[in-house]
Amino acid sequence: MSVETQQISCDENLIAAYVDGELEAAKRLVVDLHLSDCDHCREELRVHRMFVCELDSVLAQSEVPVPSDFSRHVAIRATSDLRGIRSASENKKALAFCILLALAAVALLSDASRLTAVRSARGFIRTIIGTVALLLSAIYDMVASVTVISRVLSRKVIVESNSLGLLLGLFALAILLLSRMIVRYHRTGATE
Amino acid sequence: MNVAYPITPTFAQDFASANDSDLVATAINGAEGSFEELVRRYQRPISAYVYRMVGNYESALDLTQEIFIKVYGSLRKYRSEFKFSTWIYKIAHNAAVDHLRRSSTREQSLFNSNDTDHFELPIESGRLSPEQESERKERRVEIESVVRALPASYRELIILRHSQDLTYEEIVEVTGLPLGTVKNRLFRAREMMRQQFVNRGITGI
Numbered sequence: 381m382s383v384e385t386q387q388i389s390c391d392e393n394l395i396a397a398y399v400d401g402e403l404e405a406a407k408r409l410v411v412d413l414h415l416s417d418c419d420h421c422r423e424e425l426r427v428h429r430m431f432v433c434e435l436d437s438v439l440a441q442s443e444v445p446v447p448s449d450f451s452r453h454v455a456i457r458a459t460s461d462l463r464g465i466r467s468a469s470e471n472k473k474a475l476a477f478c479i480l481l482a483l484a485a486v487a488l489l490s491d492a493s494r495l496t497a498v499r500s501a502r503g504f505i506r507t508i509i510g511t512v513a514l515l516l517s518a519i520y521d522m523v524a525s526v527t528v529i530s531r532v533l534s535r536k537v538i539v540e541s542n543s544l545g546l547l548l549g550l551f552a553l554a555i556l557l558l559s560r561m562i563v564r565y566h567r568t569g570a571t572e
Numbered sequence: 573m574n575v576a577y578p579i580t581p582t583f584a585q586d587f588a589s590a591n592d593s594d595l596v597a598t599a600i601n602g603a604e605g606s607f608e609e610l611v612r613r614y615q616r617p618i619s620a621y622v623y624r625m626v627g628n629y630e631s632a633l634d635l636t637q638e639i640f641i642k643v644y645g646s647l648r649k650y651r652s653e654f655k656f657s658t659w660i661y662k663i664a665h666n667a668a669v670d671h672l673r674r675s676s677t678r679e680q681s682l683f684n685s686n687d688t689d690h691f692e693l694p695i696e697s698g699r700l701s702p703e704q705e706s707e708r709k710e711r712r713v714e715i716e717s718v719v720r721a722l723p724a725s726y727r728e729l730i731i732l733r734h735s736q737d738l739t740y741e742e743i744v745e746v747t748g749l750p751l752g753t754v755k756n757r758l759f760r761a762r763e764m765m766r767q768q769f770v771n772r773g774i775t776g777i
Contacts, residue, residue, distance in 0.1 A: 396759040400733070402740045431766060432734070438715045439735040444619040444632060451615055454637050455608035458644035 388414050390421050392428075399429050592656035600647050607647075611640050614657070617736055618664050624731045625668040627720060639667045654745075661736065661746045665728070672724055718768045726761035733758060 388394070388410055397403050398411050415422055447453070538547050587595065587609040599606035618639060623632035642663055650659055719730055732738045732746060743754050 392763075393755050393759050396762065397740070397755055400740070400758075402755075427766075428762070431762060434711070435715065435730070435734040435762075435765075436737075438712045439719070439731070440737060442620065442712070442716070442735070443616055444623045444629070446615050446619055446633070446636075450633075450637075451608050451611040454611045454615075454640045455605075455644075457637065458607060458641045459604075 390414075390418060390424075392424060395421060395424050395428055399425065399432050593652040596647055596650055596652070596656065599644070607644055610643075610656075614660055615640075617657075618660065621661070621664055621731055621736055622668055624719065624735065625724065625728060626671055631671070635667055635671055636664075639664045642667065655742070658738075658742050658745050661732070661738065661742075665746050668728075714769070714772070714774055715765075718765045718772075721768065722761055722764060726757055726764065729754060729758050730761050730765070 394403070394407075394411055398408065403411060415425060538550070587605050590598070590606075590609070592610065592613070595606045595610050599610065615636065619632055619636040622635050622639070623629060626632050626635060639660075643660055646663065650656065719727060722730065728747065729743060732743050738746065740751060740754055740758075743749070744751050747754070749757075
């Protein structure tokens with residue numbers, strides 16, 4: 381189909397693309413042809429072109445001030461970033477190395493903690509043994525003291541007083557207490 | 573596949589004359605200065621694009637920095653058959669969209685009509701008389717203000733086209749929008765802006 385035979389209706393999108401220089405040569409010729417016949421589109425083209433020139437001249441020249449050392453600062457940050465430029469094999473190596481380091485750290489820590497635990501346990505056992513020994517020693521001393529005191533008292537009361545009646549009385553009391561204890565023991569056994 | 577480039581002092585001195593693809597290749601091979609040269613080349617257009625998208629100078633600088641760090645981390649994914657500038661704008665577009673999504677409420681307040689917290693972009697004036705300078709500055713402020721008032725999806729196309737001088741095809745690649753949508757939105761964005769000028773009683777634009 382020749383350019384001359386193609387007809388287009390007024391299309392503002394096409395005018396915009398024409399102004400932006402974004403039409404193919406053939407389409408551009410078609411628009412040129414339409415513009416030669418259409419006053420409305422010619423006016424639209426004039427206004428649009430002026431507006432676009434104004435936008436270009438203002439927006440293209442405006443700049444945001446960037447600090448003088450911005451590029452150096454950014455480059456240093458980017459290259460020191462661990463997530464930076466790494467190949468998959470490098471990443472795998474780094475990961476394996478990290479795992480090895482982590483395992484070594486765990487092993488060292490557990491060894492250190494084991495030594496500490498053994499040391500603590502030893503200290504604890506020593507304390508327990510010391511306390512028990514002290515307790516047994518105290519009980520032994522107490523029993524020995526009671527034995528000595530009771531021996532001294534019995535000697536004073538029984539032997540030095542020369543009272544046979546008192547001696548017999550104490551003997552009878554002992555027999556009585558012993559028999560009652562034996563009876564209580566048997567009763568307790570029967571009721572269980 | 574990446575070509576192994578020699579990292580020699582002579583080559584390092586030639587960073588400024590090397591093309592983007594060569595700088596990418598040498599940066600991947602660990603040449604100090606290659607990536608810095610890439611940042612130096614693109615820091616101004618990327619920061620201007622980001623500033624116009626997010627509307628806050630400090631946030632724009634932070635986001636620009638993040639974008640370059642992402643670029644560095646993705647250098648191996650870059651294919652030299654594509655334009656580096658389009659690739660970097662695509663990364664910047666994704667970062668800006670994420671930022672606006674994260675701070676959508678804040679973004680609304682940044683671009684309302686009585687916004688006075690924006691940074692005034694400097695412009696290279698050349699040799700103009702004081703009157704011309706003043707008139708130009710006034711016009712620039714009006715245009716910047718109208719651009720800020722556009723919805724983000726329209727604003728971005730105006731910035732990419734008129735500030736960054738991207739073609740329709742490049743805009744399609746950066747934004748991922750169909751060509752028809754890009755054309756239609758660009759036209760509608762310009763219409764919105766023209767209507768804004770009419771509403772503000774500004775003529776001659």
